[in-house]
Amino acid sequence: MADDMLKSDNLPQNPERASLEGRNKFMGFWFFLGGETVLFASLFGTYLALRNSPAEGPTASEIFGLELVFIMTIVLLTSSLTSVYAMYHMKNGDFKKMQLWLGITVALGFTFLGFEIYEFYHYVHGYHFGYTTSAFSSAFYTLVGFHGGHVAFGLAWIISLMIRNAKRGINLYNAPKFYIASLYWHFIDVVWVFIFTVVYLMGKVG
Amino acid sequence: MKGWMSKFKAIFALVVLALVLSGCTGKPFLSALQPKGEGAEMIYDLMILSIIIMLVVFVVVMVIYTFVIVKYRQKKDDPDFMPKQTEGNHALETLWTVIPIILLLILAVPTVQYTFALADTSPELNEEGEEQDSLWVNITGAQYWWHFEYQDMEVSTSQELYIPVDRRVYLSMGSQDVIHSFWVPSIDGKMDVNPTGNTNEMTLLAKEEGVYWGKCAELCGPSHSIMDFKVIAVSPGEFEQWIKDMQGVTGEETPESATAQEGQQLFQDNCMTCHAIGSSPNKIGPNLTNFGDRIKLGGYLDYNKENLVEWIQTKGLGEDGNMKPGNQMTSAPYELSDEEAAKIAEYLMTLSPSGITPENAKDGVYKDSDLKSLFPKEEEETEGQGESQEDNKDEESSQGSDESSDGSNEGSSEENNDE
Amino acid sequence: MSATARKAGFGAALWDYLTTVDHKKIGILYLVAGIFFFILGGLEAMLIRIQLISPNNEFISAQFYNEVLTMHGTTMIFLAAMPLIFALMNAVVPLQIGARDVAFPFVNSLGFWLFFFGGVMLNVSWFVTGAPDAGWTAYAPLSIFSEGHGVDFYAIGLQISGFGTLMGGINFIVTVVNMRAPGMTYMRMPLFTWTAFIASVLILFAFPALTVGLFMLTFDRLFGANFFDPAMGGNAIIWEHLFWIFGHPEVYILILPAFGVFSEVIPTFAKKRLFGYSSMVFATVLIAFLGFMVWAHHMFTVGLGPIANSIFAVATMAIAVPTGIKIFNWLFTLWGGSIRLTSPMVFALGFIPTFTIGGMTGVMLASAAADFQYHDSYFVVAHFHYVIVGGVVLGLFAGIIYWWPKMFGTMLNEKLNHWFFWLFFIGFHLTFFIQHFLGLMGMPRRYWKFLPDQGLDLFNLISTIGAFFMAVGTIVFLYNVIITQVKGVKVSGDPWDARTLEWAIPSPPPFYNFKQEPLVRGLDPLWIEKTEGNGKIQPATPLGDIHMPNNSFVPFMMSLGLFIAGFGVMFQGTYWVLAVIGFGITAGSMLYRSFKDDLGYHVHKEDLEDEKGDGSNG
Amino acid sequence: MADNTNSNEKQLYYRKKHKEEMKHHILTFAMMIAFTLIAFGLVIAEVSALFTIPIILVLAAVQVLFQLYYFMHMNQEGHEMPALMIYSGIFAALLTVLALATIVWW
Numbered sequence A: 001m002a003d004d005m006l007k008s009d010n011l012p013q014n015p016e017r018a019s020l021e022g023r024n025k026f027m028g029f030w031f032f033l034g035g036e037t038v039l040f041a042s043l044f045g046t047y048l049a050l051r052n053s054p055a056e057g058p059t060a061s062e063i064f065g066l067e068l069v070f071i072m073t074i075v076l077l078t079s080s081l082t083s084v085y086a087m088y089h090m091k092n093g094d095f096k097k098m099q100l101w102l103g104i105t106v107a108l109g110f111t112f113l114g115f116e117i118y119e120f121y122h123y124v125h126g127y128h129f130g131y132t133t134s135a136f137s138s139a140f141y142t143l144v145g146f147h148g149g150h151v152a153f154g155l156a157w158i159i160s161l162m163i164r165n166a167k168r169g170i171n172l173y174n175a176p177k178f179y180i181a182s183l184y185w186h187f188i189d190v191v192w193v194f195i196f197t198v199v200y201l202m203g204k205v206g
Numbered sequence B: 001m002k003g004w005m006s007k008f009k010a011i012f013a014l015v016v017l018a019l020v021l022s023g024c025t026g027k028p029f030l031s032a033l034q035p036k037g038e039g040a041e042m043i044y045d046l047m048i049l050s051i052i053i054m055l056v057v058f059v060v061v062m063v064i065y066t067f068v069i070v071k072y073r074q075k076k077d078d079p080d081f082m083p084k085q086t087e088g089n090h091a092l093e094t095l096w097t098v099i100p101i102i103l104l105l106i107l108a109v110p111t112v113q114y115t116f117a118l119a120d121t122s123p124e125l126n127e128e129g130e131e132q133d134s135l136w137v138n139i140t141g142a143q144y145w146w147h148f149e150y151q152d153m154e155v156s157t158s159q160e161l162y163i164p165v166d167r168r169v170y171l172s173m174g175s176q177d178v179i180h181s182f183w184v185p186s187i188d189g190k191m192d193v194n195p196t197g198n199t200n201e202m203t204l205l206a207k208e209e210g211v212y213w214g215k216c217a218e219l220c221g222p223s224h225s226i227m228d229f230k231v232i233a234v235s236p237g238e239f240e241q242w243i244k245d246m247q248g249v250t251g252e253e254t255p256e257s258a259t260a261q262e263g264q265q266l267f268q269d270n271c272m273t274c275h276a277i278g279s280s281p282n283k284i285g286p287n288l289t290n291f292g293d294r295i296k297l298g299g300y301l302d303y304n305k306e307n308l309v310e311w312i313q314t315k316g317l318g319e320d321g322n323m324k325p326g327n328q329m330t331s332a333p334y335e336l337s338d339e340e341a342a343k344i345a346e347y348l349m350t351l352s353p354s355g356i357t358p359e360n361a362k363d364g365v366y367k368d369s370d371l372k373s374l375f376p377k378e379e380e381e382t383e384g385q386g387e388s389q390e391d392n393k394d395e396e397s398s399q400g401s402d403e404s405s406d407g408s409n410e411g412s413s414e415e416n417n418d419e
Numbered sequence C: 001m002s003a004t005a006r007k008a009g010f011g012a013a014l015w016d017y018l019t020t021v022d023h024k025k026i027g028i029l030y031l032v033a034g035i036f037f038f039i040l041g042g043l044e045a046m047l048i049r050i051q052l053i054s055p056n057n058e059f060i061s062a063q064f065y066n067e068v069l070t071m072h073g074t075t076m077i078f079l080a081a082m083p084l085i086f087a088l089m090n091a092v093v094p095l096q097i098g099a100r101d102v103a104f105p106f107v108n109s110l111g112f113w114l115f116f117f118g119g120v121m122l123n124v125s126w127f128v129t130g131a132p133d134a135g136w137t138a139y140a141p142l143s144i145f146s147e148g149h150g151v152d153f154y155a156i157g158l159q160i161s162g163f164g165t166l167m168g169g170i171n172f173i174v175t176v177v178n179m180r181a182p183g184m185t186y187m188r189m190p191l192f193t194w195t196a197f198i199a200s201v202l203i204l205f206a207f208p209a210l211t212v213g214l215f216m217l218t219f220d221r222l223f224g225a226n227f228f229d230p231a232m233g234g235n236a237i238i239w240e241h242l243f244w245i246f247g248h249p250e251v252y253i254l255i256l257p258a259f260g261v262f263s264e265v266i267p268t269f270a271k272k273r274l275f276g277y278s279s280m281v282f283a284t285v286l287i288a289f290l291g292f293m294v295w296a297h298h299m300f301t302v303g304l305g306p307i308a309n310s311i312f313a314v315a316t317m318a319i320a321v322p323t324g325i326k327i328f329n330w331l332f333t334l335w336g337g338s339i340r341l342t343s344p345m346v347f348a349l350g351f352i353p354t355f356t357i358g359g360m361t362g363v364m365l366a367s368a369a370a371d372f373q374y375h376d377s378y379f380v381v382a383h384f385h386y387v388i389v390g391g392v393v394l395g396l397f398a399g400i401i402y403w404w405p406k407m408f409g410t411m412l413n414e415k416l417n418h419w420f421f422w423l424f425f426i427g428f429h430l431t432f433f434i435q436h437f438l439g440l441m442g443m444p445r446r447y448w449k450f451l452p453d454q455g456l457d458l459f460n461l462i463s464t465i466g467a468f469f470m471a472v473g474t475i476v477f478l479y480n481v482i483i484t485q486v487k488g489v490k491v492s493g494d495p496w497d498a499r500t501l502e503w504a505i506p507s508p509p510p511f512y513n514f515k516q517e518p519l520v521r522g523l524d525p526l527w528i529e530k531t532e533g534n535g536k537i538q539p540a541t542p543l544g545d546i547h548m549p550n551n552s553f554v555p556f557m558m559s560l561g562l563f564i565a566g567f568g569v570m571f572q573g574t575y576w577v578l579a580v581i582g583f584g585i586t587a588g589s590m591l592y593r594s595f596k597d598d599l600g601y602h603v604h605k606e607d608l609e610d611e612k613g614d615g616s617n618g
Numbered sequence D: 001m002a003d004n005t006n007s008n009e010k011q012l013y014y015r016k017k018h019k020e021e022m023k024h025h026i027l028t029f030a031m032m033i034a035f036t037l038i039a040f041g042l043v044i045a046e047v048s049a050l051f052t053i054p055i056i057l058v059l060a061a062v063q064v065l066f067q068l069y070y071f072m073h074m075n076q077e078g079h080e081m082p083a084l085m086i087y088s089g090i091f092a093a094l095l096t097v098l099a100l101a102t103i104v105w106w
């Protein structure tokens, strides 16, 4: 049976959940995301509590620019769609196309991350809005930074999956791994939806 | 509800009496079980109600418990007895769901009422229903002392809070460093003293004259356990007199004796960056306006010159000294010689601007041996011995305040009621 | 010659435990580590009690007292009670549901090593600039202003061990959801499994709040963030909320599995099925649910205002209802039974009145207005030791003694266990009952010393004497463990005449647990087979190859990496090298893990047939 | 695993089904972009905060449901437990955010 796991033909309908290991990974990862919800809620709560405490530093509406955030949002949303495409091809057993779409997802992820770094750089140098400037700045960078950290981790994860499995196609052993990586990627997007709403849009509105 | 409540109260009073006799209720100046203030009394009622409910529950549980353990032990003669494998019983299960709910409702209603009542800091109304002026005191907690500022009165003091008896005093509390908690168990429940941004308000109403012990109830550093303070409840007339006397202090008054004068000079050169005499906003260290009247030194030590000298010379910060561990009092004093410290101590002990001292308040509550622990100063005097007694005399006469010598005689509060 | 042989044997055994992914062995690891930390925490408790033996005592300094007090609470909760619970969960849950192992054996091992290195990290603080000193609750801003690195050790140590706990939690949820044997429906699961399941769910949702809180504390202290610093616009109350959003569910994480233990022990020794099984399950779920809505009862005096206080007060009181359901269900399980007073049963019977008292004082505390008096006084200390020691610790010892034969194949001496119980129990009530009065008489908690002439002397003395009784009791237990293991008398698979699945296989079970998946025909499956069948669990599947995971040293390395990195982050400067090395080790181990397929191995059918015994107990 | 004789037919059937799903996904994506545009639009147009904030929060919530149910397939069978846990997480999350946003300053 162990060797079955590595065969890449004749995959069943939901290869990610066809083996017990796969079902466990699938469940466990969803539960983990349930926990992550609370993790981000704690960060959001803290941010909401401190967003009007800029001390001597700049306030939210002074620094936020919506253009960049809009572009970032579109980039990340699109990457969510491309990772759905990747899973679509995985279920059809089309490994090459899956890799292709994952590659696109990764590229979009890097674009997003690049924008984010640029944004932070801009705040720090353009507005003297550093991590230690005020309670507001700490809360802002921590919340958005945690998200950025998740993006970075997700990228590293997907890339190592792609490299590791480049030569052997989809099988029962790695299908769950790809699948949960894509779940993770969607979750990152879910968090971003709230970040752009609660942090940037509400920050602009006041 | 009131009717059966009072019946229970009567029964409970007996229980409490039994406890008092066995020493379970502590000292009257400290114990929440001997309430002497409005808040403490309300809470005491609530405690009793809840204890009664809990006793009912406990008795029920224990009766069943004892019964089953006694009755259903494995029989020696029939070890293979096979009990009936009962799945459950709906009626019973409903019963022990519903009864606790009822008991809890009985507790929840007064809980909510009292929670709102105790949080109420709106001004009192007079007979015509008009709002009256409230007496507001700003309290600042600091590592490890308490600063008290009487709003709109230009009076500041620390460590010992004077309040008029039978009048609601309004407290507004904040901390200048970490979180502390203001607790005078025999008058009222506690309230946290938060750093900037979250100011708390509460009221304090003492029903008997007396000296009450206060405690810091939120871990605030090494000296947390000795960050004690006192609340001194005096008659309204005395309180007014005290305020007047305190307002008169500028800090420039020269003490009589020569050593004290030298001490004053030293004090002004070394200590004034942190300490103040006379009305002032809170500084880095305690306000010493009426230091000569203190019951305790540093909040908890016996009040005498030896201790004071040691206190002045002890390092707190960075050293494990057990007198004031972690205390922020640092820098200048440590270059003082023994002599200089003694002079400063001498000066400080003369600071007694008012004849209204803790001694005035004593016959409210404590007529027994508790007095001794509260007033070691006085104990020494009545026994007519010791150096510190002379120090006291000195200080009092030198201050030239007419009432203060009365203060050291027992039961003289009557005479001090000169408005 | 024999010495070298034994050494090699020891080395092999050590390596086996360092790399094991077997839930039974990991259970033993948790047990050993948990008992070690329990003794450590107990010694700290003894220091506390000796310091408070008389007024104005100066046995230890104020600063040291605060460190001891903080480490006592932290050690007991995170490093003693939690791992002991995980010890029982690991030893028992997979067996009770007829599973081969937990869902993620590798992660299970990782969870243990993270916890372990986190615990070691915390205790290293004793030797480096002093232990944390801001209380186990580490309220800001005290925890931010605290000098030295004590609180850094607290934040980073708990962070590491917290990750471990979180992973353990997820692991058990998945195990219960996915790995139950045929016929083991949710409503046939033993209550210990149920409570382990629900406690794991609580872990999943409670620990992230702590994670975030600890991150913010670390950032504030080490990287100049301003979450809790009022001078920079921060707010100290945020920490209190985050801590208690985690902290309150945490106490139910501790107590629910203890409830589970009693729900196994009581039916076994009353020879009756659990009374009101479904309402027990329902009550467990309800406690967990309500447990998330009451955290602010630790903050009544903070100044949240009467509306918030009232809401949280009433919500808190509500928890008494499901808990009461449990108490009465246990009582009525005993009712009409045939009670054997074995030592686990004695612990269970000691628990009922003790926990009831603790719960009742809990409800008194929940009365917000009255809590203005109780809060931060010894009344609270009394409350939580009644529920924790009288509930959790008694439950853990009941469980350890009850499942000892299953874990080790030997039987602890009953007589010594009874001695242990009585010494500990009497000592416990001496120590803590009187503390209710101390609190009401005006003694705040976390007091390094109390003053003479305040009426507190006698009760403190009595309390200290009680603590010595508990210490002696614990020593009796340790002695019992040692002589039992030295004697090593083997017992059968079912020494207690019990009811659940884990007793259907030999003690200790073979490494693959059940040879064939068991077929579960109802609640208390073994009991059913004993009374209605031939006393043996029927297999659900024919004998076949068994798929087993490989041992791995990676979890140890991953945890070690974080441990090393923690020091780098803490000391900074040139020590950043340590952070690079540490994170490098961890990341490298993770990569190694993901690049090397770990498909496990098979135990072959033929080998299984050779094994003695038929995998079920006759 | 799958029966060999039927597998091709099945494969075809699934492919078709997957295509169908993909159409939903693209629709979902379009809606999400639209919602984002609306949200940004409201803010840029400086419509009153009282009106804007609830609306953009609702839009965000709906977007998240789209992600969960379509992109993350929570609408498919076998997701009962994940749904239970996600909703429990959301419950705990709401309490946390609510508390921190309301009873931290006074």
Ligand code: HEA
Pocket: B054, B057, B061, B099, B100, B101, B103, B104, C137, C251, C252, C254, C255, C297, C298, C316, C317, C319, C320, C321, C323, C324, C325, C327, C355, C356, C357, C358, C359, C360, C361, C362, C363, C365, C366, C367, C371, C374, C375, C376, C380, C383, C384, C387, C388, C391, C392
């Ligand atoms: C295992 C641990 C555990 C458990 C199970 C509990 C259970 C409960 N706790 Fe406790 N608690 C702690 C551990 C625990 N607690 C700790 C560690 C602290 C202090 C933390 C710190 O500050 O360091 C604390 C503090 C604490 C406080 C804060 C006190 C303060 O700091 O001011 C409060 C206030 O409401 C409280 C309430 C309760 C209640 C209502 C329950 C309920 O769950 C109890 C329910 C049980 C019963 C009520 C008994 C059985 C029921 C019946 C027989 C039915 C009938 C009963 C009635 C009608 C009353 N606890």
Ligand code: HEA
Pocket: C038, C039, C041, C042, C043, C045, C046, C048, C049, C069, C070, C072, C073, C074, C076, C077, C080, C081, C134, C135, C136, C137, C381, C385, C388, C389, C392, C393, C431, C444, C445, C446, C447, C448, C467, C470, C471, C474, C475, C478
């Ligand atoms: C699981 C939790 C747990 C457990 C089991 C205990 C167990 C005990 N606790 Fe603890 N306690 C806490 C959790 C716990 N505690 C917490 C959370 C706090 C709050 C901390 C804070 O405020 O921040 C606290 C605080 C606390 C205080 C209050 C301190 C203060 O506020 O100033 C006191 C005081 O009496 C105390 C005493 C004890 C005692 C006597 C025991 C006893 O039951 C211990 C019994 C065990 C032993 C005595 C073991 C000894 C073993 C030996 C001696 C063996 C000898 C060694 C060899 C043979 C090698 N505890």
Ligand SMILES: [Cu+2]
Pocket: C247, C248, C251, C294, C295, C297, C298
């Ligand atoms: Cu709680």
